[in-house]
Amino acid sequence: MSERITITIDGKQINTFKGANLLRVAKDNGIPIPSLCYHKKLSPTGACRLCLVKIAGTNGLTASCTVQVKEGIDVIAFDDELEILRKNLLDYLVSEYSEENDNSYHDEFWELLKRYQIDDKLNRKYSSVKHLFKTQLDDSSPVLTYDSSKCIKCFRCIKACEEVQGKSVLSFTDRGISSYIIGGFGVWNESECDGCGECIQLCPTGALVEKPHRNEIDINKIDAKIKTTCPYCGVGCQIELWVQNGKIVRSIGVENVMPNDGRLCVKGRFGYDFIQSKDRLINPLIKKNGKFEEASWDEALDLIAFKFNEVIEKYGNESLAGYSSAKCTNEDNYIFQKFIRTVFGNNNIDYCTRLCHASTVTAMLRSIGDGAGSNSIEDFETTDCLLVTGNNIIETHPITATYVKRGVAKGMQVIIIDPKWTPLVKYAKLWLQPRLGTDVALLNGMIRYIIHNELIDKNFISNKIDRGWDAFEELKSLTDKYTADYTEEITGVPQEKIIEAARIYATSPTSMIATGMGMSQQVTGTNNVFSLINMMLICGQIGKERAGIDPPRGQNNVQGATDVGASPINYPGYIPIGNDENRRKVAGIWGVPFESLSAKPGLTTVEIAKAAYDGKIKALYIMGENPMVTDPNLNHVKNAFEKLDFVVVQDIFQTETTAYADVILPAASFAEKNGTFVNSDRRVLRVRKVVDSPGLARQDWQIIQEMAQRMGKPMKAFRDESEIFDEIAAVTPMMAGVRYNRIENEGIQWPCPGENHPGTSTLFLEKFNTPNGKAKLNPVDYIAQNEKVNIDYPFLLNSGRILYQYHSATMSRKNNSLNAFANESYVLMNPADAYKNNFQNGIKVKLVSERGELQTILQISDEVLEGELFMPWHFSESPVNNLTRDELDPLSKIAPLKLSACRVERVMF
Amino acid sequence: MKIMTEEILLKYKPQKNNLLQILHEIQTEQPHQYLPETELRKVSKYLNISMSSVYGVVSYYTMFSIKPRGKFIVRLCQSPVCDMLGSQLIANKLKELLQIDFNETTSDGLFTLEFSECLGLCANKPSMMINKQAYTGLNVDVIELIINDLRNESKNSDN
The missing domain is CATH 3.40.50.740 (Rossmann fold)
Known part of the structure; x- marks a missing residue:
């Protein structure tokens, strides 16, 4: 932040930074100015007016949440006039408000009513007008309930959705006193809402409340609130689990610590019921x-x-x-x-x-010496360009995606390479849709363009690449045949897009790569990532902050x-x-x-x-x-x-x-264990026992x-586990400095070689983790897939994950809240293919490959190209892996789960 | 032939500041002068904004309707000036003539009754608009004539 300044609030001198938010400075310094619409994670709204203060030299009263402090300002936060005014404002507010409370949530509004002694109706000036207007109750979502009679229209939910999660699902409808919050056209579960619950976490009243366990939870009877690490994807969100009568009844995001700063996705917030499922194994x-x-x-x-x-x-x-x-x-x-x-x-x-990610790790180890992500999660918000390839990041790493979406709002350029539409396309500058299995050709085409148009980083090639220009020449001659025409012919991507993508990636001050299963789960998985790294290296887009390559890890x-x-x-x-x-x-x-x-x-x-x-x-x-x-x-x-x-x-x-x-x-x-997880940005995070097994x-x-x-x-x-960890630290040089007592509050990112080492947010700033400290180019040619379509198997099947389920679904499918969003297998087919085959949306189909078959439901969708199909693989009753091959990538031994030739038959009833 | 929503959308860049114009055009092209949810979904998708923000705008402006409306939309000014000069009498007369309440449509699909914020026709109040036509200096007798005229006009044009 900027220069340090001194301001005065109620005669107290406070050191702070120029431009800081006045209300936040006051609260941080123990001056309890009341407020409802302000939240430190959100832009100020100035709607509730409770934080009004007097500033010397300014006429009238000012909402302190809207003031950026300047040197020497003199503020009166508390005097009789202000306090009477605040009490009046609250009195007005409560006259429109329902006071029914089932103790299932924390009510900031009620706390203020108590503080100003108007929790007792007899002390109020204004009688209730609640009965004069219609209130709305939207109970349609599987995970939350909105009750407009408890809503003070503070905007926090709308801003939580837009500014914190980058989703912008919520809005106001109607006018004046009868306005209220809506998702979609007024029916929450028909809206774009994906159930992350950020709005619930930031709601100051009980207008938005969690549905699961609402009938049993009593916030006055919570026995323990224990911080631990989410057991789903590799983001490693810090969650606080609330225990009542030996049972977990709520999960909330832990504010102020990385990697999630309080944000959660639907799995992190509503996916804990599997822990106390009746299906748990309890005996050998x-x-x-x-x-x-x-x-x-x-x-x-x-x-x-x-x-x-x-x-x-x-x-x-x-x-x-x-x-x-x-x-x-x-x-x-x-x-x-x-x-x-x-x-x-x-x-x-x-x-x-x-x-x-075996292929990713293999390629990264050979090229740059480490297989882990080179950056920190927060860099996903601040880099200038993000290339997302084969990675449905919004669904598979929802909290990493929040950083990306926030970055886009500030001008970051996102380029997507994916054969299938993903929700991130809505935020992207460019979407390249190559045919399945043609990634090396596409990347080589981009490399050729970069080389021929001198978009390379000459300094980097001279100093940071093993064998420097000799190695570069090898890459140049190998990629030379990947002209724009040739690349378009193989990949099906229009050459203007290939060129624009290459130009944006190479010329942005900093570019990062997020690479996922689409790249890794192929017989050429290692080559795919080699190609990606080759492009990154000649552009010098690594070895500096906010640049590098990150494979978001699939599991916790x-x-x-x-x-x-x-x-x-x-x-x-x-x-x-x-x-x-x-x-x-x-x-x-x-x-x-x-x-x-x-x-x-x-x-x-x-x-x-x-x-x-x-x-x-x-x-x-x-x-x-x-x-x-x-x-x-x-x-x-x-x-x-x-x-x-x-x-x-x-x-x-x-x-x-x-x-x-x-x-x-x-x-x-996980909820019955002490220990540690390491997340995608190498953070060693504590896991803590919450309940008994x-x-x-x-x-x-x-x-x-x-x-x-x-x-x-x-x-x-x-x-105990901390003793085990001490031995891990002794054997594992990159974690040598990590101890349980150092990560009680927030995780440390390896490498952390010593007990005084703060951990490392960006890898390779000085050198690469190879014997000579330089990165290696590994030029690779495009190899056409062995698995080809033919008359018997005319489609290529792609597979992947969805937001609401996780991995083989052993945990996620034991949660009713998650199943309410998605609990059925399907296959996506392009409308043109459906038309040719006379298939209708929703029919039951059989998919057959040389290895096996399965049945599922057909969904017609332009998310996939003609000739290609997509299926989520979570659902064991339609096991995608009946169809996949066990042919292996020779370098990493990964299997090509993303590409299987198959046919689709209608199932007759 | 009415213009399809898809055609209307293509006339505009997919920028959210075009929302109001797009909504007006779609509503005008709909046979029942309203904005069906199906069409709003298309707008939301095209402009890459949430359904709720489209709906928020639609519900804010009284010019937009999410319910099918009649051929003639009667918008009676409810500004204080009109009110002082008897718009309430006009309102009662309209209800009596059409046998509907405000925000309702006659069963023959001809008339919809709505209130409007100030129409800016205060010089000769009370005032109302029927579709794009303004009517001023209203009294209960005039109202009856106007409504009967429109009924006849509609009958003739149907024949």
Whole structure:
């Protein structure tokens, strides 16, 4: 901010900054000027008039919320005249207002009435006029209720929606005293509202209230309000969970801390009911004669220990594998990988990151040395240009998207590359819609334009790129054939758009890239990202603040799980297992013989299933994963799992995968755990225990430790999660300086190499994390897809996620509030294709690929190109992965979940 | 032939400051002189603004209606000046003649009764407008003539 100044309020000298908001300065300095329409996250409105003050030299009274302070101003905030006026204003307001209150919300208005002693009707001057006008009640939304009789028309909800969330869904209707707030044409659930509830959080009265648990919640009887980290996507929003009678009854966004500063999406605010679902696993279950029977922990763990040891004895160490979990904490994942490496004695540990950003991480590690996002979430608001590619950011990372939308309002230019329309298109300067699987060609075309028009950063190429101009020349000659015509021919994108996109990206003072599953989940996934990085490097759009590449992570702890070593090739901190020195160091900290740690790279997710099919893997230990929905070519996975001798699944629910288990172990959910997650911008965030686990459910890491003990290979015993984290910090150089006591209030972004290090908001400012500190260009050619359409399979199917569900939906679908928004599978088809096939909207269809088939509902939509289809993959009754391939990207072993040739048939009733 | 909403939209750039003009044109082109929700959705999509902000504007201005209206929209001035000079009598007479209340439409679809803010015709009050025609210096007898004229005119044009 600008220069420091001194102002006076009621005779008190206050140091502040020029231009600061007077009301905020007063409140921050303990001068309790009353207000209702003002909120520090919103632009001032000046509607309620309660914050009126006198400013020396200014005639009359001024609403302090509208004043930007200047040096030396002298303010009277409290005197008899002002207080009488405020009391009168409140008295007027309350005469139009309904005083019914069910104690389910915090009422700022009522607090002021008490403060001015007019909560008692006998003390008021004005009688109620409420009965003179019509009031409106909109109860149509699944998550909130609007009652105009409680509404003081302060604008906070409208501004919360527009300024904080960037959605602008709400508005006023009618005039004067009978005006009220509406969504849509007056019916909330028919509006664009996506249920994030920001308006509820900022409503000062009870006009907008949450619907879930409203009948039971009493804000005077809340037993605990505990801050923790949201368990859904990789944004890592800080939430405060309210507990009443041992039950979670509300989730609100924590203000003033990153990454979300109080903002939440519909999942963060209304997606917590799964925790106390009646479907939670509460007992260990053992399959006997094809049926699961309840068992004690002793019985279950002894059986597992016996069986795992038996497999080791019979088939050797290499015949076991583990899937760890992006939904579990760092502490759980750390113990899990240690278990696989020291108890199983191999490196066969992977998880669904393999099917997520493995290719992105592979390309980034090879080019720039780190696979994590180079920027901070707040940079999504302040960069000049954002290139969003294959990333439906509004639906998959709703809070990151709020920063983007706020940036657009201030002039940021957004360029979208996506074969499918996404809601961000409404905010974008440009939308390039390439055919599925043609990304490398498109990017090479942009690179060629940038090179030929001298939009490159020569300094950067000379100083920051490995082999400098030689490497550049290689890229130049490889991309030379991607002329505008040729690129348009392959991708279908009009060349003017390709040129404009290249120009904006290259010439903006700072440009950032958000890259998602559309780029990564392809057989050429790594090449796609190489291409993207090549363009970024020659433009010098990294290595400075607000520039770089960011892969928003899909799950809450995808970043952290890999950071702490849930990887077949890396120890915690991305330390390669193959290196003797690394193994010696890790063996020392873990207190195991160096020789006992295998140097052989382990199998990846899809490879584990294939090895099971081939009889090479005999036993599988799955923690918090649901491969029977998430893995490609599910029919093959089923066959593979059926061949396994012994499967243990540890989860919070029965899933499609537990059906294949021999033993199911009940685990604690995130709300029953202490620990940490790492979010997409590398923030190590605290997870805190809010409620007790149901039944006999236990902490994941404790189950693993107990299992090791019973297998006769005890691991170091930890007393609690903070002790585990201390060991993580010891093994993981980039988290060396992080301790629980440092992240109590707000997370720290790694790398944080020392206890006095503040963490790092932007990577690569000085150098890249490669051996010589320089970035590498990796020129790649466009390779046409093997999977092509033909007469039998004339469509290309794309898949993805939607806002209201999450991953394989084991958690999200246990929430009625979320299901009320979206609970049904569908496939999108272009209107021209529907017309050609004589298909009508809403008919039941069968999709068939070479691998399998499924049934779903047809939706006709111009969101997809002709010849292409799109399906959300959350819904296990229409499992998209029946259709997908398990062919792998050779470099990263990711599967091409975004492109499957298939046909569509009408299902006759 | 009426002009389709899509054609009207294409005449304007997709900027929200064109909203009022667009709404007026659409309403004029609708057979029942109102703004159906289906058309408002198109406007919201075209201008990239929320449905509620379109609706907020529509509900704010009395010139816009979200209910189907009659062929003749009678807008009686309710300014204090007209009121002092007997607009209430006119209002009662209109209700009696048409057998409807204000903000209602006759069952034959001919007349809709509305109040209007000041029409600016205070020199010769009380005043009203029927569609684009202003009528001033009203009294109950004149009203009856006007309404009967319009009824006849409509009958003749139908024949």
